[in-house]
Amino acid sequence: MTGVEAAGSSGWTGGEPLLLGVRHHGPGSARAVRAALEAARPRVVLIEGPPEADPLIPLAGDPEMRPPVALLAHAVDEPGRSAFWPLAEFSPEWVAMRWALEQGIPARFIDLPATHTLVWQSGTGQEPAAAGEGDGGEGDDREAGPGAGAAADSGAAGDSAVGTEAEGDSAVGAGAEDDSDGGGAGPRTDVRIDPLGVLAEAAGYDDAERWWEDVVEHRGPGREDVFAPFAVVEEAMGALREVYGSGGHDRDLVREAHMRLQMRAAQREFGGGVAVVCGAWHVPALRQKATVAADRALLKGLPKVKTDMTWVPWTHRRLARASGYGAGVDSPGWYAHLFAAPDRPVERWMTKVAGLLRAEDRSVSSAHVIEAVRLAETLAAMRGRPLAGLGETTDAVRAVMCEGSDVPLALVHDRLVVGDVLGEVPQAAPAVPLQRDLARVQRRLRLKPEALERELELDLRKETDAGRSRLLHRLRLLGVAWGEPVMSRGSTGTFRESWRLRWEPELSVRVAEAGVWGTTVLAAATAKAEADATAAQGLAEVTALAEHCLLAELPDALPAVMRVLADRAALDADVGHLAQALPALVRSLRYGDVRGTDTGALAEVAAGLAERVFVGLPPACAALDADAAEEMRRHVDAAHTAVGLLGDGPAADHGDLRGRWHTVLRVLCARDTVPGVIRGRAVRLLLDDGELAQDEAARLMGLVLSPGTPPADAAAWIEGFAGGGGGMLLVHDERLLGLVDGWLTGVPTEAFTGVLPLLRRTFSAYEPGVRRTLGELVRRGPGQRGSAEAAGAGTPGFGPGLDAERADAVLPVVRLLLGLDGAVEAAGAEPAGVT
Template identity: 55%
Template sequence: MTGEVTLLGIRHHGPGSARAVGAALTELRPDAVLVEGPPEADPIVGLAGTAGMEPPVALLVHAADDPARAAFWPFAAWSPEWVAIRHALDAGVPVRFADLPAGAGFALDKETDEASVDEPSGDDPIARLAAAAGRTDSEAWWEDVVEHRGAEADPLARFAAIAEAMTAVRDDRVGTPGSPGAAPTGPAGRRERLREAHMRQRLRAARRAGHRRIAVVCGAWHVPALAAVDAPGAARVDRELLAGLPRGPRTAAAWVPWTNRRLTQRSGYGAGVQAPGWYQHLFETEPERVLPGWLARAAALLRAADHPVPPAQLIDAVRTAEALAALRGRPGPGLAETMDAVLSVLCQGSEVALALVRERLVVGEAVGRVPAASPVVPLQRDLDRLSRSLRLKPQAEQRELALDLRRELDAGRSRLLHRLRLLGVEWGRPAARCATAQAGSGTFRERWQLRWEPESAVRVVAAAPWGTTVERAATARAAALAAEAGRLAELTDLAERCLAAQLPGALPAVLRALAERAALDTDVAHLAEALPALARALRYGDVRGTDRGALADVARSLADRLCLGLAPACTGLAADGAAAMRDRLEAAHPAIGLLAREGGAALAERWAAALDGLSLSGAVPGLLRGRAVRLLLDDGRIGSAQALLRLRPALSRAAVPADAAGWLEGFLAGGGALLLHDPRLLALLDDWLAGLPEPAFTDLLPLLRRAFAGLEPAVRRGIGERIAAGPVPGGRAGRAGTAEELDEARADAALPTVLRLLGRPAA
């Protein structure tokens, strides 16, 4: 304590510290409050007390000309800084942030890769204090002595004890008690010295403004340094130190919603809280009711999930948690003891049930809100307007959204989500397409996985230079992506995305770039990669009523060139190249089918002819020949008899075994049920395998295993049963004889060896 100034040293995001700060401020009745945080947020700090502001929230400060350079200061209801801000606003006294400006921090970031802005590098003062108390778990020790501690007769006594402890730790570490410059060396030390010098300067400014009862809420580590504000020469040292502060960029600040889940991640100011839901419970609940209240909430949650929890188990769980705390030398049950009791008693050892409690209660699903008056970029305002009109509420938990594009509301939701993805705002990610869409019979349904992440606010700010509305920004961004695209497939994918997002203003630039690139690209692999996205785009255009003429012309041109160049591009490929081309072939085949259904019957004939030529070319790897035969068979272009005629030479004794195995893999990739329906195919395959020399069979075994591993389990089982039942009808083994036509001479020759293996004397 320094007379006019009261230093309240806290741990960021600590519920016990938050309660103590509230009690201390009520006792002190300060006429000004300083809080550790970015001074750029002073103009908007008053919004914390307005209607519509619900924590968790965060202060976002970003560089005005480079929004990606940003930093967050998150606050929960149980954050001591938030309690201090609300107390000052409710009392009508000024509240200001006192830390180093965020802009200066951005400039320092260019000079160092320093990861933390909170604690000094290489030292954990809480761990040192815990060790002095004979405890190895610093987190549990701090919880016991601060966060779980109840109210005290003297609200300031706790902060006096914290200041004394931190002074001892800092003096022992740097050997310069109370010195303004006492801090570790190196980049982290320089940043810390600058921060503390700026805090002292802000404290002096509050005095000059006429305030006489000033309360400062800051990290406990900084208390000894701030207590030296009146040390001889301290003001001169601080001025000289801050004179070397690098000039930072112009910045802007805003409040943004935060989430409990995001509080658990180590990012921003003092984040990394692993149990925000538990801390909320500690903050809101009287100490004697913490344990039973938490267990009652856990029991209600488990019962709602159809996990039985009899009332008697609550009593057993309380006793278990208290017994565990006593055995571990703790004054009362903490989260570890409480959750151990939940697992063993309420969940009856079920980790699945425990995971539900952790997800819903320990972490929690809270999502904050900010008032409409909070400053935001125009793009954010348009997004807020659209999300309200489309009834899309940002939520922290992941959920699935099914859309029917024939409905106006769902079509609008789809447009918004697709446009945001073009801007890099991943509010939603497309889930797997429905079966009908995959089959090409309809694209009027979409499924999305939605989750609003707080970082999305930064991405919206970063996208703001592209336009003031979501549609204008997405249109401008798509045009820029078209100019930057390096590959044909990137442009076709972009065209598909523009149609899905219904951006008619972007299509001319995208289609112009696409036509130019398609006319110059002669690589068949590139054409095959690009075609599927174009075909899907045409289907989207049909559903959404957009003009598809120019896009259809480009798609048909690519398809024609693919038909002409397919066989030469597949000639002489090595194994890896053949596998890659097989994947492209499989993607292009349904795409050409879609184009044919859109009025390209002649295209379907040309594609079938290309596949037929591919299947008959001896210079093409067996993998591709076999795949081409199967595609023709599945499309009804050839019958099983013709497929058998092409399979027979591929599996003949003259064929190279590895090439034959590749042919088989490509042929079976479409499913193996035809081996059961057509015994001639199975018989031919059986004969080929039976006739392989032992070394060749051993070498081909991995290839064969891969070919058959892709078949449906029921098909594999059926083939096995068919083979185990005896010689396959139609095969050479089936024609050679049965059990009644046993070759006794050959059997007699093997008899001595069989008897020796059985340990029986020879006859």
């Protein structure tokens, strides 16, 4: 007789361990575990999880601890090698932990220590012969199921968790179907099963989550016997393991051997009275009568790594299976609601949905809520379900509150069904010094981490916003991508920045990794910048780093970066590299202006770099193929913009940089050895700066488009000249448009297919309105615009003069808009002041 069977018949005696098999992150399991613990009153609670976290258990009772949270284990010497054990308020392990703290009895974790699982996770350690779970996530910060370490309970995607619920019925995982041949040859060990799916299919369901709701969440533990459901679960899991053995996960056998040893030790220490909360998949193995010697043999010689553990905030979104977390659930927000609102859950849920939609300016009334509840309950009755579940409530919301549209329904799914809840951990939780400094700076700048993505507009003229900008740039330099710069929707001045912020749990790992560079954000970013400058491979990398140092305001790092920059610039003879590096330096000068940073040394380097570009660019542009010419054309554009800013800024006292640059452009546009795309762009840049008269530009274009120029070369010239700028140059200068039109109509048929791709690339970049105007001008013929004799002359799309009859027709509307007397008078009776 099993422990739960004995408990179910006459109350738990405490002799055998009370094994409570659960589904990780199952609210029904959580309620059933609390009920079972209340009835059994054990002397110690053992929980599936890494034993290194035992000292952290008391923090679960801290008032500042708010789930979802996760245990984070990382290798001391390699913080990037890490694993998470997420826990939500509705996780059975969390409920068991909190119950033990409330009762003042010990709670301990008994899974395989993280010191071993982190080695397995990295793929560098030895593991059992048939184990083969992949990383299932982002590799070095892969999530584990509660207590599952790097190898969560059996399932798909490499680390799906298996567990089941109090009504006896569920298990989470995914994988192959039951393809046992039933030949009695022993359990299958080469098949990864989905216990939840197997049990649901046996019950006649094609949707495992729907089955789970019906048999567990909508029924709850039996009042007569709180232990009986766990006996049913154990029986079901035992049957599955008879067929599938370890389910293809031999490392589970090692974990279960460790858990059995810990159970025996607790039995000896407390003389019985041991309750165990674990994934239901493990229950049959923990009940197994294995010898101590056999269990120790499985654990002998396991590789180790020195490990630290702490609590970190987690999010509902990362509890979702869709995030790649194998032990996750489909709807953590819905499950949290079921756990927090056991009475009238449908009514409370519809009220939440209505509040969300109202906040998004959708018209949702109390009548909508009432009707949605009625529809959900009716759908549940028609479908033979005990209560309305997520499927029924979703269908009701779509029909009643969303008017049949899936667009607002997607918002409900994202914000409520999944959710963006971010947990909190107390300040007393262990943390690396860098993490503590980051938290201190976040509080000072009133920049709280949030799971919901949001945009932040900063005005760098304000001290607080400038401090926020510095922090975000320093974190990016450290590889902690909490914020991502985006284009500002308002002012484009250098004093304004826009960021997209979103805190992800993995960033805690990045902070731990960055702790090797220093104990504060400023010190760590400074050290990292200096190291990156020394290790940089190219000049562009160093110039970008100099830009980052100014943005992050790292005055101690900037001199070291500038020394490396000067050395690399002096040694690099590639004009392309120099031209690529120049824009970043000039942007840095502009950033320095708004931040009040001394950029004198940077201006010296930028001016010297510009001079080397001036000298080396003409010969570097000779004899280039099409791809190299296009790349060089981009460098010319970037250098042109940079020189324009540089000549007006801190480097203005370095001579007439802009004048010397214009001389370089004249050389480029006159050399036949320079590819057409570069010559055309040089002409265009000179024309835009007023250094070339339109008549001269037309003459140069006429020469290029003469019959003696190969069509491909002429097309490349046009691409360089007319590309960019939105095409407005051709709209306003019909002489240039006429030259292009005349040349194009004269291209021989055999050459047309060769130049067409270039022309399409040029003109397809224009706005539709510009292309339409150009087409109208070409249809009328160049030189006809503005001619009173030509049909359709005047502004494109309009007649040659005023149409008095049509103009008079709008006068009544004008009077009405202006509030003038006599709005009903005849159109010809014009009030004073209206013409």
